[in-house]
Amino acid sequence: MKQPVAILGASGYTGGELARILANHPHVEVVYASSERFAGKPWNAIYPHLGRAGSLILSAMDADAAADAAQIVFCALPHKTSMSVVPRLLERGCTVIDLSADFRLKSAATYEEWYETPHIAPQLLAEAVYGLPELYREQIRGQKLIACPGCYPTSVIVPLYPLVKAGAIEAEGIIADCKSGVSGAGRSPSQGVMLSELNEGFKAYKVGKHRHTAEMEQALSEAAGRELTVRFTPHLLPQSRGILSTCYVKPIGEGDAEAARELLRQAYADEPFVDILPAGVNPATSDVRGANGVRISVDMDHRTGWMLVISVIDNLVKGSSGQATQNLNLAMGWEETTGLETVALFP
Amino acid sequence: MKQPVAILGASGYTGGELARILANHPHVEVVYASSERFAGKPWNAIYPHLGRAGSLILSAMDADAAADAAQIVFCALPHKTSMSVVPRLLERGCTVIDLSADFRLKSAATYEEWYETPHIAPQLLAEAVYGLPELYREQIRGQKLIACPGCYPTSVIVPLYPLVKAGAIEAEGIIADCKSGVSGAGRSPSQGVMLSELNEGFKAYKVGKHRHTAEMEQALSEAAGRELTVRFTPHLLPQSRGILSTCYVKPIGEGDAEAARELLRQAYADEPFVDILPAGVNPATSDVRGANGVRISVDMDHRTGWMLVISVIDNLVKGSSGQATQNLNLAMGWEETTGLETVALFP
Amino acid sequence: MKQPVAILGASGYTGGELARILANHPHVEVVYASSERFAGKPWNAIYPHLGRAGSLILSAMDADAAADAAQIVFCALPHKTSMSVVPRLLERGCTVIDLSADFRLKSAATYEEWYETPHIAPQLLAEAVYGLPELYREQIRGQKLIACPGCYPTSVIVPLYPLVKAGAIEAEGIIADCKSGVSGAGRSPSQGVMLSELNEGFKAYKVGKHRHTAEMEQALSEAAGRELTVRFTPHLLPQSRGILSTCYVKPIGEGDAEAARELLRQAYADEPFVDILPAGVNPATSDVRGANGVRISVDMDHRTGWMLVISVIDNLVKGSSGQATQNLNLAMGWEETTGLETVALFP
Amino acid sequence: MKQPVAILGASGYTGGELARILANHPHVEVVYASSERFAGKPWNAIYPHLGRAGSLILSAMDADAAADAAQIVFCALPHKTSMSVVPRLLERGCTVIDLSADFRLKSAATYEEWYETPHIAPQLLAEAVYGLPELYREQIRGQKLIACPGCYPTSVIVPLYPLVKAGAIEAEGIIADCKSGVSGAGRSPSQGVMLSELNEGFKAYKVGKHRHTAEMEQALSEAAGRELTVRFTPHLLPQSRGILSTCYVKPIGEGDAEAARELLRQAYADEPFVDILPAGVNPATSDVRGANGVRISVDMDHRTGWMLVISVIDNLVKGSSGQATQNLNLAMGWEETTGLETVALFP
Structure with a gap:
């Protein structure tokens, strides 16, 4: 019998991607999905690609209704909204897989510094596990609150963590020059994500200010055994999906x-x-489009002394909804790859 | 136990797409895949997106070796090459699912007229079944030679056949204004498919001369019970996948x-x-990207008297490798949707 | 000495394109440009591509201030807004080149039918000239109110008018299957124009309801000497600029x-x-990107009896701001190609 | 009266771009253009966007015929081909503006190291001037052999040269993470530049091996007054034009x-x-599309100690044919901006 699951935040791209992935997951069935804006409409009215797999009617968000319907809840909500609802879900005994940034950082002060808002559920930060299975698999098993990593951090931490941990590279001066498809910006319209603006308009953005910096530094500092900083620069690609991170170490x-x-x-x-x-x-980036893979290359330039570590992921799969499903499998004790075996879509 | 299958023509886009789809098919395993140019290399060397599912070493094409390895053979070869090898495969008792144009037309003369080459296996034309399951399902079951429809014809025949058959629309003067993603042109490099040329360069091509016209006319004439013609105009979209056909009837x-x-x-x-x-x-087109669906809308313009029938498919799925898999399932007596249940990838 | 000109509606794509074109026009200088939303900012703050040619500070719209500053005024405003300000500009003696739809239709009733709002300056409809120089050059010379055609109508009327006029094609049953780059939808963000949504998501829109139908019918009816209808279907291309119209006659x-x-x-x-x-x-479409050209091909399909007339324009140049400049030149008695001699940008 | 000019290598993108730019240059007229492959055809048969400005018939390359026709010759040839013809052009007294790599490096040994072929006209290396007007304007004036910089080097040298020269940044450890539109790869078809491959397939290429490294190091070493190295990593964007270089210093x-x-x-x-x-x-990159500008931003990240210098150019304009025209103007004593005043095309 399939386990019922709920998705809070079903109208964003990560919500839509969860629908796609879970439609082929043999152990779960989405029985509740919320959207403030589209409550009352079927999911496939806003995501036609879901087709017959998207007939569920969207609800206005209600934590208790979600908990009544399902003991597994994905929060694909904006940061701040997520931490306002997660405590209640935990009280109700739910397993919460949170795709927002709210429970990723261990320090409430660091959260406040980067997200410019106080944390309203700091008591949960210690118990939340950072849902990067390749590093924290054992802690994730059976967990009740899993904070799925950001897309950029996933693409940077996976390739660099072992190198830092082993002392193979210097902890200082790490550069992550990252390029992302525009779906990472979400489905809310803004001038910056219009096709006319981006089609021939590659650019960097949030230079020196992107919040994902804190996550990268938290994980790599842990690997190093001391505080380090990462110079992270995000750029917006004229494509929908994919992150390629060029790391200089x-x-x-x-x-x-x-x-x-x-x-x-x-x-x-x-x-x-x-x-x-x-x-x-x-x-x-096309190597992993629609799939949960991480691909990593290493090159050494002896002329300049720089080592290059390049990684790719699909920002909506390994960078969010796929990794969330991987965490679901671990939390529930299922085979870790369940629902994630599909091959990438190319071209 | 999985049935072994062979793929002839593994380096083209339809071959790569078969690899993707069949990797998740529970009843088959690809054990033989041919490529003249890349023989000796693993499949994933030319298609990195296949990842671990692409470790098979490619062979130079040899019909007997394919038949030795597998009793199910997909021919994803160019037209002309296909008809040179299919007779031998049938002699060897194989079930042949042909993605080329060579066995789609019932008349060798019509083939010669449009493809400008004599047909070298005309004796097989009568026994080949046109692999459009929505119309010819019963004939496909248990068949040994299945000719999968072209991508454009699939997008036009599916929406129009029932309307013509029922006498709901006139058989004369049908217009199919079709727009296709560039993967339909295959993986061979040419100036016309370069990103620099196409990115802002939408255009029509092969106006009045595209070979798929013959297929559309064959199927719709059958529906009408008399010969009809179709005005088919293909255009090349600056995107990878998808066909949208705007039909005026x-x-x-x-x-x-x-x-x-x-x-x-x-x-x-x-x-x-x-x-x-x-x-x-x-x-x-994004509604069905990576999926086997056909979506159809109908609008009537009473001001002008024209009815509009619009359809979308993914040219590499329902337009070729997905439909080929659907035919495989029918030919083998398996559940028709096996391996094709995945939801479309969006965005 | 350069003539001062004003641009009302400087923040939309047609306003930005006027800035680009007029920057190289030897006889004019833009001295006033309005934008409600960005008043007080320099033009190049919202259009960085203007660079040093965009240092003018934008103003909140004020017809009298515009008329005080310049006797030539381009209205690149939304429909409805335009007709609220044009009468005052004419009273002030300005030459008005209007890029909106407000003065294109001769009949206030037809305007109301398609634009779903009453016309508030119907007395001007008779005196406004439809600014398609290839057809109405002599009426445009010295005119005070020029209504620049819509982008789609330009692409359809130019190729078909002479054929209809000469009785070479039937006036009934004309089909215009048109495909446009997304800049035609303007610079206001909406989900439908996001890169993530469009990149692999070609589609038709406003099927049977697009307002440009009325313009096409008005001009071609004039050519035919009697009322005719046009079946016009617009589609949205995943590219920024360009219209390709495939007309079946x-x-x-x-x-x-x-x-x-x-x-x-x-x-x-x-x-x-x-x-x-x-x-x-x-x-x-890439043949005319950034240039004022119209390119037309004709093919005849004797098998089906359909003639195909295909045209391309750049929707922001010949489809709006370039044609507006051509009209400026005619209105002022300058060489018609002034400022418009640049070659298309490719790739 | 206009000066006649010749273009050797008229069928590549830089040749086509020279045609576009020079069509609006008041002092020159292209009277000779060569293409091995398309000799005998009009230029606009291979570049329809040139329209009426492209009626010149292409010739098979002949240095003497070029010199007979014009005393100003642009060489838009591949490296190696260029150095085989430039000596003869100089003998004939021509002013040669070379867009290839053949005369950019001062050291024949460095040339051989990076281009893996001996230099066959090393005697000309000393007299050739590196055609970056912002740094070498005075040497360019009146010169007979001008080697136009590569596209990537232009985007890196312009922003960094003054900083290195002034001792504001360290000469060691400079990183240039560069992203280019695919037109930089030229017009020869190859799998890597197909739309299907690139559309959602961002990637790095020639990691640690790109030949433009040598140029960057030559110029910046001169600025530093000692030998330095640059870590240069090129990436291929899914867009036609534009280079954005993110430099870490x-x-x-x-x-x-x-x-x-x-x-x-x-x-x-x-x-x-x-x-x-x-x-x-x-x-x-869209800020300078089609224009000769360089735009530079500087950010300092005190947390990590890295300074970011970001620049954009159009690879076909300031990165090649525009800069070549700027050099022409300097060489001939004309106003430096002649023919280059056009505003960028956006969107």
């Missing part, structure tokens, strides 16, 4: 690319979704 | 759009992949 | 494509911006 | 962004094409 020692690859290969030897590419092969 | 009688919709709804009442949209809703 | 007589081309060549023999393409060549 | 001293901006403002105070953006504004 300083190797410790002679900087052997193959040794770094081997280190990553061992760290991720049993991972179903992480691939370390051989020398001379660099990933493209 | 003359209603017989008062031209009631809802009656036409109802006629289509009844014709396709039990179809898992065909949806007739309600009044006021028009389809977009 | 029934020839009178034997339907000789070369004769139709010759008729068009003679009609437009002295036109600086209209090109009739030779047999076998079809236009692409 | 270490400030010397306290790292004041405004001081760096001021230094750049002073260095380029009289430059017609260089703009230093104010704090908080970052450039987009």
Whole structure:
């Protein structure tokens, strides 16, 4: 029998992507989905691509109604909204998989600094687990509150964590030059995401101010065993999906690319979704479009002393709704890849 | 136990798409895949998106080797090449699902007229079945040679066949103004498919000369019970996938759009992949990206007397490799939707 | 000495395009530009591509201030807003070049029918000239109120008018299947124009209801000498600029494509911006990107009896701001091509 | 009277772009244009966007015929081909503006190292001037052999040269993370530049091996007064035009962004094409599409110690054919901006 699940925030792209992924998940059925703006309409009225899998009628958000309907709840809500509803869901005994930023940072002060609002449920920060299965798998199993990582942090932490942890690269001066498809900006219309504006208009944005910096620094500091900073620069690509992160790091020692690859290969030897590419092969965002994979290449430039670590993910899959499903599987004790076996869509 | 299948022509887009779809098909396993140019390389060297599902080593094409390996063979070859190898595969007892144009037309003369080459296996034309399950399901079951329809014809025949058959529209003067994503042109590089050329460069092509015209006319003539012609104009969209066909037809009688919709709804009442949209809703190619669906809308313009029938498909799924899989399922007696249940990818 | 000009509605795409074109016009200088939303900011704050040519500070709209500053006024305002301000500008003696729909239709009733609002300055409809220089050049010279045609109508009327006028095609049953870049929808954000939604999401819109139908019918009815209707279907391309219109018409007589081309060549023999393409060549929107050209091809399909007339324009140039500049030149008695000699930008 | 000019290599994108730009240049007329592949055809048969400005018939390349026809010759040829023909053109007394890489590097050994072929006209390297007017204007005036910079180097050298020269940033460890539109790869078809492959497929390429590295290092080493290296990583954008370079540098001293901006403002105070953006504004490639501008922003991240310098250019204008025209103007003693005053095309 399928487990009922609820999705709060069903009209955003991550909500729509959860619908797509969970439609093929054998153990769950979405029985409740909320949208303030489209309550009363069927899901496929706002997401025609869901077709017959989108006949559920959307509800106005009500935590208790969600908890009545389902003991597993995905929160695909904006930050701030999420922390206003998660405590009640936990009280009701739900397993909460939160896609917002609200429970990712361990420090309420850091949250307030980057998100410019006080945290209203700081007591939950310690118990929430950062839902990056490749690093925190054991803590995620059976957990009640899982904070799914941001899309950019996923693309930067997965490739760099083992290298920092092993002392293979310097903890100082890390650069993450990241490029994202525009679906990462969500489905709310704004001038900046219009096709006319972006089609031939590549640009950087939020330079030095993007909130995902804090997440990257939290995870990599943990790996380093001390506080470090990351220079993160996001750019907006004229495409819908995909993140490619070009990371510049300083190797410790002679900087052997193959040794770094081997280190990553061992760290991720049993991972179903992480691939370390051989020398001379660099990933493209289209390699993982619609799939939960992370692809990583390492190059060493001995002329300049810089090592390059390049990664790609699909921002809506491994960067949000796919990773959330991976966390669901872990939390429930199911096979981790359930519902996520699909091959990427290309071209 | 999984049935072994072979794919001839594994390096084109339809071959790559078969790999993607069949990777999630529970009853088959691809054990042989050919590519003249890339023989000896793993499939995922030319299609990185296949990832771990693409470890099969490509072979130079050899019909007997394919038949030795598998009794089900997909031919994703160019026309002319296909008819040179299909007879041998049939002799070897294989079930052949042909994605080329070689066995779609019943008349060798018509083939020669449009394809400008004599047909070298005309004796097979009578026994080949046109693999459009919505029209020819019963003939496809258990068949040994199935000719999968072209992408444009699928998008035109599915919406118009029942209307012509029922005498709801005039058989004369049908216009199909069709727009396709550029993956329909295949993976061979040419100036016309470069991003720089197409990105802001929408255009019509092969005006009045596209070979798919013959297929449309063959099927719709059968529906009409007499010879008719179709004015088909293909255009190339600056996007990868998707066909949208805007068909202009003359209603017989008062031209009631809802009656036409109802006629289509009844014709396709039990179809898992065909949806007739309600009044006021028009389809977009993104509705079916990566999925096997056909979406159809009908509008009537009483001012001008023209009825509009608009359809969308994914040219690589319902327009080729998905439909081929649907035919596989029918030929083998499996559930028709096996491997094709995935929801479209959006955005 | 340069003539001062004012632009009302400087923040929309047509306003921005006027800025681009007029920056290289030797006889005028924009001295006043209005924007409700961005009043007080320099033009290049909202249109960085204007660079040093965009230093003018935007004003809140004030017809008298505009008339005080300039005797030539471009109205790049939404319909309804335009007709509320044009009468005052004319009272003040200005030459008004209106890019809105408000003065294009000769009949206030037709305007009300399609725009669903009463016309508030119907007394001006008779004196306004429809600013399509290729047809109405002599009436435009010295005119005080010029209504620039819509983008779609320009792309349909230019190729079809001479054919209808000469009785070379039937006046009944004309189809205009038109595809436009998304800049035609303006610069106001909405879900439908987001890159994520459109990138692989080609679609038709406003099927049977687009207001530009009325303009096409008005001009072609004049050519025919009697009322006719046009079946016009607009589609939204995943590109920024360009309109390609595929028109289906029934020839009178034997339907000789070369004769139709010759008729068009003679009609437009002295036109600086209209090109009739030779047999076998079809236009692409990229042929005229950023330029004021119209390119037209004619094909005849004797099998079906349909003649195809395909045209391309840049919707923001010949479809609006370029044609407005052409009208300016005529109104002022300058060389008609002034400021419009630039070659299209490709790729 | 207009000066005759010749273009060798008229069928590539830089050749086509020269045609566009020079069509509006008041002092020159293209009288000879060569293309091996398309000799005998009119230019506008391969570049329809040139329209009536492209009626010149292309010739097979012949240096003497070019020199007979014109004393000003643009070489828009591939590297290696260029150095095989330039010596003869100089013997014939021509002013040669070379868009290839053949005369950019001062050292034949460095050329051979990066281009993997011996230089066959090394005697000309000393006399060739590197055609970056903002740095070498005086040497360009009256020159007979001008080597136009590569597109990527232009985008990196212009923003960084003054900072290195002034000792405001460290000469070591400079990173240039560059993203280019695909027109930079030229007009020869290859799988990598197909729309289907790139549309959602952003990627890095030639990591650590791109030949433009040598140019960047040559110019910035000169600025530093000693040899330095640059870590340059090119990426391919799913758009036609534009380069955005994100440069990471270490400030010397306290790292004041405004001081760096001021230094750049002073260095380029009289430059017609260089703009230093104010704090908080970052450039987009669409800001300069079709125009000869360079836009530069500077941000300082005190948390990490990295200074960011971001620049944009149009790779086909300031990155090649526009800069070549700027060099023409300097070489001939004309106003430097002649033919280059057009505003960027947006959207």
